[in-house]
Amino acid sequence: MSAALDARTFPRNHRDGRSRASSGPRCSTSVPRASSSLRSARDEVFTFEQTTHSDDIFAAAACRSIAFASSGAYADRSDFARRAKVAMKTEAESESLMKKLRLLGACEVGYESVVTSLIVARREIGQNGEIPMWFDARSLDPRCMSSREGFVMSIVAGSLDLNVGERLPAEELAGALSPGKRAYLSNVSVLPPVRRRGIAFGMINRALDVARDEFGVETVYVHAEASNSRAIALYEKIGFEMETREPDGVIVTHGRPPRVLFRRGTRTS
Numbered sequence: 001m002s003a004a005l006d007a008r009t010f011p012r013n014h015r016d017g018r019s020r021a022s023s024g025p026r027c028s029t030s031v032p033r034a035s036s037s038l039r040s041a042r043d044e045v046f047t048f049e050q051t052t053h054s055d056d057i058f059a060a061a062a063c064r065s066i067a068f069a070s071s072g073a074y075a076d077r078s079d080f081a082r083r084a085k086v087a088m089k090t091e092a093e094s095e096s097l098m099k100k101l102r103l104l105g106a107c108e109v110g111y112e113s114v115v116t117s118l119i120v121a122r123r124e125i126g127q128n129g130e131i132p133m134w135f136d137a138r139s140l141d142p143r144c145m146s147s148r149e150g151f152v153m154s155i156v157a158g159s160l161d162l163n164v165g166e167r168l169p170a171e172e173l174a175g176a177l178s179p180g181k182r183a184y185l186s187n188v189s190v191l192p193p194v195r196r197r198g199i200a201f202g203m204i205n206r207a208l209d210v211a212r213d214e215f216g217v218e219t220v221y222v223h224a225e226a227s228n229s230r231a232i233a234l235y236e237k238i239g240f241e242m243e244t245r246e247p248d249g250v251i252v253t254h255g256r257p258p259r260v261l262f263r264r265g266t267r268t269s
Helices: 054-069 079-100 199-215 229-238
Strands: 002-004 035-039 045-051 115-124 130-132 154-164 182-190 219-225 241-245 259-265
Touching: 045 054, 045 199, 054 079, 054 115, 054 154, 054 182, 115 199, 154 199, 182 199, 199 219, 199 229, 219 229, 229 259
Parallel strands: 182 219
Antiparallel strands: 002 130, 035 045, 045 115, 115 154, 154 182, 219 259, 241 259
């Protein structure tokens, strides 16, 4: 079942107010090579794609900004504070993604030796703006919608970065296996209204396929806070195993919780 979007609330030209990073020359509109789909018990169909399209990039930036603002330090802030944080984070993250993907002519600082790919989870909506009944339209931020030319409008419900390189910039823990053939997942995020529907699972599996088939990667790593039991349970369910853990002392020396580094081979089931 579906419900129609109110055109007054979600205009077709929903990109107003986007950052300069998304207002320049449009990126490729072709459907990426890496694409798969997942159908849940509720007949919800999501596709998992590797993309460089400017609409997708901005929608992914908004998606992860909203996801991260719903937890952590901003979870208990006022609605106004969260909206302001999301707006600022979306603009900054959009530009950062464009640089990581080498689409602005300048590379993100620290990523000079890293090749980044963006994976998104997409749910198409109807030609007349129908969205699934289970997705509350009142909670849908129009910035998470992508209207790629020549394609049906869609909701970007999740995103992650696949980073091929020896280490992930700004992370203390680096992998020990597969030198020259390793990659790291980062910014794994899913919109709050559609969590626990297998979206993160589908995105990570698509990233594993891309890492293996397009980059020849043998081992994929991912970091998680030691206290983030949900993320750890997800990674372990997919087949990741812990390689190393930071000491508790980083709370004092770095002012943040300790992190755990997980690894998984790309050819294991």
